[in-house]
Amino acid sequence: MDPEVIAEYQKKYPEVFSIIEGVLERFPELDRFIKSQGAVKTEIDAQAKQVLETVAKDMKPYRDTYEVHRDLPKEGVAHATVLKELKEMQKAERKKWKDGYVSGAVYHGDDEHIGFMNEAYTLHSQSNPLHSDLWPSASKFEAEIISMTAGMLAGDAPAEVRANLCGSVSSGGTESILLAMKTYRDMARAERGVRNPEMVLPTTAHVAFHKAAQYFNIKMRLVPFDENFRADLRAVKNAINGNTVVVVGSAPAFPHGIVDPIEEMSELARKKGVPFHTDTCLGGFILPWAKKLGYNVPRFDFSLPGVTSISVDTHKYGYAAKGTSVILYRNEKIRHHQFFTATSWPGGMYFSPTFAGSRPGGLSAACWAALVSVGEKGYLEAAKKILSTADYIKGEIRKMPELELLGDPFYVLAFASATLDIYKVMEQMTHKGYSLNGLHRPACVHIALTLRHTEPGVKERFVEDLKAAVAYVKAHPSEKGSAAPIYGLAATLPVRSVVGDLLKTYMDAYYKV
Numbered sequence: 074m075d076p077e078v079i080a081e082y083q084k085k086y087p088e089v090f091s092i093i094e095g096v097l098e099r100f101p102e103l104d105r106f107i108k109s110q111g112a113v114k115t116e117i118d119a120q121a122k123q124v125l126e127t128v129a130k131d132m133k134p135y136r137d138t139y140e141v142h143r144d145l146p147k148e149g150v151a152h153a154t155v156l157k158e159l160k161e162m163q164k165a166e167r168k169k170w171k172d173g174y175v176s177g178a179v180y181h182g183d184d185e186h187i188g189f190m191n192e193a194y195t196l197h198s199q200s201n202p203l204h205s206d207l208w209p210s211a212s213k214f215e216a217e218i219i220s221m222t223a224g225m226l227a228g229d230a231p232a233e234v235r236a237n238l239c240g241s242v243s244s245g246g247t248e249s250i251l252l253a254m255k256t257y258r259d260m261a262r263a264e265r266g267v268r269n270p271e272m273v274l275p276t277t278a279h280v281a282f283h284k285a286a287q288y289f290n291i292k293m294r295l296v297p298f299d300e301n302f303r304a305d306l307r308a309v310k311n312a313i314n315g316n317t318v319v320v321v322g323s324a325p326a327f328p329h330g331i332v333d334p335i336e337e338m339s340e341l342a343r344k345k346g347v348p349f350h351t352d353t354c355l356g357g358f359i360l361p362w363a364k365k366l367g368y369n370v371p372r373f374d375f376s377l378p379g380v381t382s383i384s385v386d387t388h389k390y391g392y393a394a395k396g397t398s399v400i401l402y403r404n405e406k407i408r409h410h411q412f413f414t415a416t417s418w419p420g421g422m423y424f425s426p427t428f429a430g431s432r433p434g435g436l437s438a439a440c441w442a443a444l445v446s447v448g449e450k451g452y453l454e455a456a457k458k459i460l461s462t463a464d465y466i467k468g469e470i471r472k473m474p475e476l477e478l479l480g481d482p483f484y485v486l487a488f489a490s491a492t493l494d495i496y497k498v499m500e501q502m503t504h505k506g507y508s509l510n511g512l513h514r515p516a517c518v519h520i521a522l523t524l525r526h527t528e529p530g531v532k533e534r535f536v537e538d539l540k541a542a543v544a545y546v547k548a549h550p551s552e553k554g555s556a557a558p559i560y561g562l563a564a565t566l567p568v569r570s571v572v573g574d575l576l577k578t579y580m581d582a583y584y585k586v
Contacts, residue, residue: 132582135162143586173531175508177521181392186443190394193435193442200434203425211434214441215242218387221444222399225361226353226383228376238375239408240401241426242387242437246354247281248428249384249400253350254285254319256382256402256411260348261318263410273312274321275304276514277328279352282321291318302331302480310341319348324356324373328512328519330485332356336372339379348381348407354398355485355521357385362456363483370483381407390455390523392447393440396433458527459484466522469536475543479517487512487519493546500554501542507535 139158170179181187202211223238243249254272261267271292274282286293294317296308304322313320320342322333339349351373353360364370374380383401387393402408415423447455463484470478470488479487489495499511499518510519526532546552 133585134165141586169506169508170525173525173528173535174506175525176510176519177389177523178508179525180389180523182523182525186392189446190439190443193439194394195435197435197438198433200438201431202434202437203431208434211437214434214437218242218397218437218441218444219399219401222357222385222387222391223375223401226357226374226385226401228361228372228374230374230376234375234403237404238401239405240399241408241411242440243398243400243427244396244429244432245388245398246279246352246384246386247284249354249386249398250279250281250352251285251288252400252411252427253382253384254282254291255289256407257319257348257350258289258291260407260410267316267318269316270318271314271316272319272321273309273317275309275323275326275333277302277304277326277331277333278321278323279327279354282352292316298331302326302329304333304338306334306337306341309338313341313345313347317345317347319350321350321352322373323352324360324371325483325485327355327485329479329487329517330355330482330519330521331480332360332371332373332483334371335380336377339377341379343379349379350382350384351380352384354384354386355389356483357383358387358390358392358452359456359459359484362453363460365453366457366460368460368483375401375403387440387444390452390459391440391443392455393443394436396436397440455524458524459522462527462532463522465532466520466536470539473540473543475547476539479515485519485521487517489515489517490543493543497546497552497554498539498542501545502538505538505542507538 169175171182197208197210200208200211202208202215205212219240219242223240224235227235227238241252243252257272258267258270261270269292270290271294272282272286273294273296275298276295277298283293285291294312296312297305299305309320320338322335322338324332324335326333335349335351339351342349353373356373360370360373374383381403384398385391385401386398388395388397391397400411402411411426413425460483463482463486467478467482467486470476470486475490475493476488477491479489490498495516495518496511499509502509502518510521512519520526520535526535
């Protein structure tokens with residue numbers, strides 16, 4: 074807080090500051106801790122400024138190449154000029170993800186498939202599902218997307234369960250998760266009179282659940298993971314109470330790629346009369362096929378009687394264009410708590426199934442086109458390629474004494490080190506062109522493998538580059554690097570608001586012209 078603001082409050086509330094001073098005199102270790110955090114904040118601010126300057130430069134590489142539009146052009150720019158710039162930027166950004174240097178992000182990436190998606194979108198670019206009377210095709214696309222996805226995630230559920238499965242198409246995994254959490258908050262209020270809603274979820278659950286908690290005023294009861302990076306069942310059981318509106322599990326969780334014990338967790342919830350949500354945004358279009366391929370996949374789908382909803386991203390391993398996901402429910406009664414209706418508005422009767430009003434129907438058309446064109450055989454073959462690539466990389470990482478593969482993942486692989494600064498290893502990989510994910514608690518790095526990594530020579534190159542990165546860090550232990558220090562401080566800083574301020578500064582930089 075600004076010193077002038079503190080001085081103003083001290084004049085205004087002298088009795089409060091007198092109490093604070095007394096507490097600090099009585100507990101000198103607390104006083105030392107607070108001062109130490111100030112010193113750490115100063116250190117992280119200094120390093121953050123340096124890193125953010127680099128990030129801002131990397132974020133805006135076109136400032137010196139193309140005209141910067143701070144105001145509307147006096148006259149419109151010619152279509153040919155606009156398209157020329159768009160094509161040049163697309164070409165400049167294409168190589169990294171196309172050649173398999175990126176974790177996740179682009180999950181298919183084949184030129185023919187991209188062209189097919191673009192054509193499907195173009196044909197329906199003016200479509201808007203809000204106006205289903207004008208574009209009834211949107212209803213066909215979305216209803217069939219939901220039905221196909223539900224069929225895939227029904228597992229061996231009986232016919233009566235399959236017949237009742239339903240859902241909505243959303244803009245992405247975050248919206249699917251937000252919709253489910255809002256639904257369970259409202260359902261618990263309507264059916265059980267819950268006024269102080271809580272959700273039970275592992276610390277490894279996607280951060281979108283934290284966003285839902287903030288947006289919808291739901292208290293989070295976070296439970297730890299066990300030695301296998303799966304949600305701790307005892308902690309889950311102890312966290313469920315009368316205010317619990319939903320219990321959450323991941324299949325797999327984003328950080329370490331591990332599937333939570335969904336069968337046991339959902340049964341705990343069912344016995345308490347509480348809904349259970351499986352987040353399969355990363356796994357929904359891989360795990361069913363992995364099971365068919367003979368992998369030991371834990372049960373996670375609607376075949377479990379306690380699972381009441383599932384989120385799954387069609388724009389990840391479903392290979393649809395970015396901007397679509399599906400939220401599935403066990404029955405329409407649950408889904409009704411998601412829907413919005415307005416019957417007394419002067420503008421007429423209004424209803425909306427998701428958060429958006431108008432939506433890009435072209436994305437739903439492209440998503441439908443992806444699902445029907447890839448089909449079961451295509452998804453099975455894609456899963457086989459990805460899992461085979463993962464098996465190779467996992468085997469090679471396990472051979473590296475300096476690295477530790479966390480848990481027993483399928484295709485999202487996290488690795489740490491007991492002897493090296495893993496963020497320095499990641500930084501060396503960045504210098505080689507990679508874009509990997511640095512994670513905290515524990516400090517590790519992960520890569521989400523996609524079809525891009527199954528191309529000839531890519532997995533071998535990744536392993537050799539990782540070995541070289543490890544060898545370099547091992548040979549240069551005192552080299553600080555540029556980004557590694559900020560990752561280290563951000564991972565260990567007790568005052569998380571400092572890290573939050575840093576992230577807000579980053580977002581400010583993103584929107585700066």
